[in-house]
Amino acid sequence: MDSQNNKSNRHLQAAICHSGSRHAASPSVIVIGAGFSGIAAARALHDASFQVIVLESRDRIGGRVRTDYSLGFPVDLGASWLHGVCNENPLAPLIGRLGLPLYRTSEDNxxxxxxxxxxxxxxxxxxxxxxxxxxxxxxxxxxxxxxxxxxxxxxxxxxxxxxxxxxxxxxxxxxxxxxxxxxxxxxxxxxxxxxxxxxxxxLLPGGHGLMVRGYLPVINTLAKGLDIRLSLRVTEIFRHHNGVKVTVEDGSTFVADAAVVTVPLGVLKANCIKFEPRLPAWKEEAINGLGVGLExxxxxxxxxxxxxxxxxxxxxxxxxxxxxxxxxxxxxxxxxxxxxxxxxxxxxxxxxxxxxxxxxxxxxxxxxxxxxxxxxxxxxxSRWGSDKNSLGSYSYDIVGTPHDLFEKLRTPVDNLFFAGEATSMDYTGAVHGAYYTGLMAAENCRMRVLERYGELDLFQPVMCEEVSVSVPLLISRM
The missing domain is CATH 3.90.660.10 (Polyamine Oxidase; Chain A, domain 2)
Incomplete structure (x- = not known):
């Protein structure tokens, strides 16, 4: 096994060296998964002048956000609420700027x-x-x-x-x-x-608002201009101190300085992706210890x-x-x-x-x-449980496991960064939880990669703390 790993290391180093002066131009990241967390991470890294490729197993973006138009009008078959209609919600400014209406179904508490x-x-x-x-x-x-x-x-x-x-x-x-x-x-x-x-x-203040026109316009806006490769199912992620190599189902490989893994917890629990070297025990404990529910x-x-x-x-x-x-x-x-x-x-x-x-x-x-x-x-x-791209709806605390497993799932491993609703301690199972963890993973990735190449600028604003222009949300209640 050691000789095989050494051989893989040499191949990865050669692939990275073969890319020439890429690091001098801009660092590179592979984002795995084009749901809200993946697109949020890719958007932030792209805007920070990283070379970003998004690999998505489905033939569409959105992940467990799926707005269907086949009835002649938009219907969300996955996530459909903004939980917390307030400016503290990281998604609220974006929804407000797009002018998307919300229908409030509850007040606070x-x-x-x-x-x-x-x-x-x-x-x-x-x-x-x-x-x-x-x-x-x-x-x-x-x-x-x-x-x-x-x-x-x-x-x-x-x-x-x-x-x-x-x-x-x-x-x-x-x-x-x-x-x-x-x-x-x-x-x-x-x-x-x-x-x-x-x-x-x-629970953020402001109650809960139903996305009247669906969530798809939000993620489509975030995805504009990104290099997203659809119908590419990742099967293996190999990490080395110099970078990562990601293999997809047809045998094609992608090489970058780092990767942001945003696949659903159900996919991680099913071991659909092979990690080389194997993920540390504490990370596997988090994956195995958290529950995946179905609605x-x-x-x-x-x-x-x-x-x-x-x-x-x-x-x-x-x-x-x-x-x-x-x-x-x-x-x-x-x-x-x-x-x-x-x-x-x-x-x-x-x-x-x-x-x-x-x-x-x-x-x-x-x-x-x-x-x-x-x-x-x-x-x-909808069939989120049998869908091999999700294998469940969203995560929850099962009996006998500590709540900090969500934080352990989010914690990076070398140059692998993790995001998604199941990595959020505070906003588990929510779209804004997935979105915010994507921003956090992007910022951690940016800092780590730039630090490695001596290009870290302490005076550059932190991406996930940038203040957006506040636009009032369009709320109705009949």
Whole structure:
């Protein structure tokens, strides 16, 4: 193995030397992945006069941001909210400058995370509406335990110790719906979510805003002028003190001074990319220790609107698995569209179905509460779990693992830098978390590479701290 590594080292050194005086002109970086973190890193490094190549396995940019136009209007099948409609959000200035409208679905500190209590309608399985008074009185108290445990177990312990909190009948079903919404926020089942770390994410002020025209215009703007190579799946990354060599599926290789790795955590966990030398144990511990959740969307386009004028419809049931959640996109976009959003085990089960069967399942859930519902004229189905380019939706804290694994995942290894929502301690699972970690990785990379070649300028502004012109965000709330 040592002789093989020495041979690879010589090949890499020769390739770097063969590039001539490239370092004197401008340093070079390979960015792996063209999602928000990858494009953010590439944009920042390109603007800092680095030679940047972006390698993307898909035939499009955006990663887990996917705005679909096949219905005749934009629909986000992946990320769709700006979590934190405020100037503190690093994406807000860019969205404001583009004039993209947001539809606010909640103010600060909503108990439903991305929705306010007054903007929904809950139904039981017989189609009877659940009163908001009942919902507002349903709450779960987190107890302080010395050991970590799942949220599901913690809820059970609370109900065992506090008989006055035990619920029956419809109230118990409403509690299960709250658990269902928590599972949707983390894209995971309550029996895997860490009690200690579930609330470590920092929620920015301003509530949550739905991207009315989708996220694609934002990433398209960031990507302008960048050298992006699509349909190139990276299979191996070899690092040496003089640079990196990246191999793609067809055997082609790319050489640069450094690389920024922004592939999803699910891809890293599946060992789809071989690292030579092997990543250190602490980095592998972070990859293996973090959870990857799954949430999908089944978007149904109808001829007319036949549902209540609320932001979402919910169906309560005996278990969180049986509960349902429909986002009413008509409120924000004026198109007659509902998005059914299953998470956790239910999402995994639905991915085993055909698109037609999955859409029919969603429609039958809707028929339970609205018997006169007409079938959709069009539908779209996302499959983030079985998509080999993502293998999941976004990361979360699983039981028994420390929250600092996100920081360990972000920490560079030699001249490899890491970014993405799973590398954000504060904004895990959020688009602005992916974006900001891309900027941080770019700045770390810039400093490290310029330091190596004696070109570091202490008076040059730090890229991720540059102040953008503030432009008011276009907010509506019907």
């Amino acid at each position: 909503s108990v439903l995370y991305d929705h306010d209590l007054e903007s929904y309608a809950l139904f039981d399985m017989d189609g009877k509406k659940v009163s908001q008074e009942l919902v507002s009185k349903t709450d779960v108290i987190r107890q302080d335990h010395s050991e970590d445990m799942s949220m599901q177990r913690a809820i059970s312990i609370v109900l065992e110790r506090r008989p006055d909190l035990r619920l029956e009948g419809l109230a118990q079903k409403v509690l299960q719906w709250y658990i269902c919404r928590m599972e949707g926020w983390f894209a995971a089942d309550a029996d895997t979510i860490s009690l200690k770390n579930w609330d470590q994410e920092q 999908n969307k089944i978007v149904m386009h109808f001829e007319t609107v036949f549902w209540p004028n609320v932001e979402f419809l919910g169906v309560v049931a005996d278990t969180s698995y049986g509960c349902s959640y429909f986002l009413n996109l008509h409120k924000a976009t004026e198109h007659s569209v509902l998005a059914y959003m299953p998470a956790g085990q239910l999402a995994r089960d639905l991915e085993r179905m055909s698109d037609e069967a999955a859409a029919n399942f969603a429609f039958m859930q809707l028929k339970r509460i609205l018997p006169n519902a007409s079938p959709p004229i069009q539908y779209l189905v």
